Amino acid sequence: MSNEEVLKQFLEKFDASDLHASESFDMLTITLNTGRIHDAIKFLRNDLGFGFLTDICGIHYPDAEKQLGVIYHLHNLQENIRIRLKTFVTIANPNVPTVTDLFAGANWMERETFDFYGIIFDGHPNLKRILNVDYLDYYPLRKEYPLEDPTREDKEDHFFGR
């Protein structure tokens, strides 16, 4: 199977409206909307053999209309093909359906994405912070903070000559 064949079989199932496919560094990348992402991953896993979830990560583009994104990396171990799926949501409504019913490994990866970007995964069994302290009241990897936060109490200015 090559990337073109994967894309052809994918487009037979999911019509190409509101879908964007590209190839970067020999890896097929498909951008979907949030409503179809769960079915797309289910199709890729069950019918096309992408049985290994390599990673789920988040991203924040502050200048885009839909600022927060979730990126899934899937791998077909039998044929050695990788595929990347992206879906974007707004900060006001950062809800994405969970894929923990398809991949057990998605559990902690979605918790990490929630911890750092604040993306809510609907249907996740235990969506809480995983790497940061529980009392952290912001999402650290969003790009909306200045490089140095003047109100943070961790930094003592007199040590830095200010």
Add this chain to the structure above:
Amino acid sequence: MNEPIYKKVAPPEGYSAPGVYATTLDKLVGLARANSIWPLPFATSCCGIEFMATMAAHYDLGRFGAERLSFSPRQADLLMVMGTIAKKMAPIVQQVYEQMAEPRWVLAVGACASSGGIFDTYSVLQGIDRVVPVDVYVPGCPPRPEQIIDGVMKIQDLIKSETLRRRYSPEYRSLLEKYGIQPIN
């Protein structure tokens, strides 16, 4: 040729006679404690590797009596925190300190344990002295084994000069209460 200068450890003040040396109990107990420190190596990061070199044959911390490392806080005297402590790890460091029996000392090895080091971020505790009282700080990133040994020798000096009643004093109680740690007595 210059004669090498060896720092000789002086005996504590006291009266000596043939076969007899009279000194105060504080000094005697301090001498015994200082030369048999049982450290708890709380090694988290790179400083832990420098500590491994310090315990190894070339720099040998065992010469100073710290031969028996203990990973159980109940059996340790000196908590050596070596490495970056995340904010999630902070209550655990405090719990380990609370489980140690008196007398106990804390050595913060490296820049990260002393002040957060170069990691001034949302996830790193900016110095373990925010959660436990620290006796000696060893700066460095990482400190060389000679510097870690120097830190342990300074702890030895503290131990030798400590009074027996220090852990029962009100100053020590208020120090622990500042950190939210229950004094044992």
